[in-house]
Amino acid sequence: MLVASSDLAVGLVVFALAPAVLISACITWCSMPLLQRYALARPNARSSHRIPTPQGGGIAVVAATLLVASAWAAWFSTAIPPVLIGATVLIALVGFADDIVSLPVLLRLVLQAAAVGIVVFTAPEALRIVPAVPLALERGLILLAGIWFVNLVNFMDGLDLMTVVEVVPITAALLLLGWLGDLSGPAALLATTLCGAMLGFAPFNRPVAKVFLGDVGSLPIGLLLGWCLLELAWHGQPAAALLLPAYYLADTTITLFRRIARREQFWSAHRSHFYQRATDNGFSVSRVTGEVLLLNLVLAGLAVLTVRAGSIAVTVVALLAGAIAVGVVLRRFSRPQAS
Numbered sequence: 001m002l003v004a005s006s007d008l009a010v011g012l013v014v015f016a017l018a019p020a021v022l023i024s025a026c027i028t029w030c031s032m033p034l035l036q037r038y039a040l041a042r043p044n045a046r047s048s049h050r051i052p053t054p055q056g057g058g059i060a061v062v063a064a065t066l067l068v069a070s071a072w073a074a075w076f077s078t079a080i081p082p083v084l085i086g087a088t089v090l091i092a093l094v095g096f097a098d099d100i101v102s103l104p105v106l107l108r109l110v111l112q113a114a115a116v117g118i119v120v121f122t123a124p125e126a127l128r129i130v131p132a133v134p135l136a137l138e139r140g141l142i143l144l145a146g147i148w149f150v151n152l153v154n155f156m157d158g159l160d161l162m163t164v165v166e167v168v169p170i171t172a173a174l175l176l177l178g179w180l181g182d183l184s185g186p187a188a189l190l191a192t193t194l195c196g197a198m199l200g201f202a203p204f205n206r207p208v209a210k211v212f213l214g215d216v217g218s219l220p221i222g223l224l225l226g227w228c229l230l231e232l233a234w235h236g237q238p239a240a241a242l243l244l245p246a247y248y249l250a251d252t253t254i255t256l257f258r259r260i261a262r263r264e265q266f267w268s269a270h271r272s273h274f275y276q277r278a279t280d281n282g283f284s285v286s287r288v289t290g291e292v293l294l295l296n297l298v299l300a301g302l303a304v305l306t307v308r309a310g311s312i313a314v315t316v317v318a319l320l321a322g323a324i325a326v327g328v329v330l331r332r333f334s335r336p337q338a339s
Contacts, residue, residue: 020196027060058217095215153222282337
């Protein structure tokens with residue numbers, strides 16, 4: 001476990017976050033000519049962009065995250081699970097192939113399940129969320145949740161800067177919790193480097209984006225972020241693990257059930273997420289991402305509060321407040337703006 005100390009905070013920022021920012025930005029900038037030539041995302045009826053834009057910038061984010069985290073772990077003897085690194089590389093390759101040739105849905109799901117399953121079923125048996133539930137059942141449910149989380153991060157990566165304004169507040173909150181001693185060292189380290197990598201990518205992805213993450217970025221980001229949140233839940237903080245990604249969970253899950261109820265092909269690409277409907281309803285891209293960023297900062301504050309308070313009453317109030325805040329934003333996005 002990490003222990004609370006100003007030296008640790010400075011060390012993480014200087015030797016983990018800052019290098020991840022620089023490496024991510026450099027790789028993104030250097031790779032853009034190749035992505036422009038070989039990985040161009042052309043607009044279609046379901047797109048939010050209007051001009052052909054290179055995708056695959058997630059290569060820089062994932063590379064920076066893993067390189068810096070692995071170097072830090074080797075230097076400071078922090079054990080990042082090798083299976084997590086292997087699963088991240090696997091799911092990144094799946095995303096890269098899908099960006100280039102568009103893999104069949106079933107094949108994608110099988111490979112994603114393999115990557116998530118490797119991480120879930122190799123974790124120590126002592127790590128539990130609900131000990132009263134049989135271990136096999138709990139791990140099976142975590143596997144399903146992990147597959148869903150990986151895909152929902154991909155689904156929500158449909159607007160300039162959207163993934164940045166989601167991932168940065170969550171990972172910053174996880175960094176803070178690691179510094180305070182409430183999160184395992186490997187999870188805090190990965191959150192720190194992922195935060196830095198996303199910040200390095202952000203200037204290239206702000207409206208109007210010069211490059212997109214692509215599936216090669218969104219899928220492994222979902223896996224890494226999901227593992228960090230799972231670590232938080234395994235260490236006795238399931239409420240915080242739910243609050244941090246609450247907007248993504250609500251937008252994607254409600255949208256999924258609505259599409260199923262309408263008997264639509266819910267596995268196919270679409271433009272019916274709340275954030276997409278917001279742009280159709282008169283919100284600018286910057287306004288949508290700005291409101292999501294503000295919401296995520298509120299959720300991050302509530303999550304940290306539940307951890308530090310250690311009170312059931314505070315946790316219940318925080319969960320209720322988070323649900324209300326998410327509901328307000330979803331309602332605003334679903335209504336046309338007055339002209």
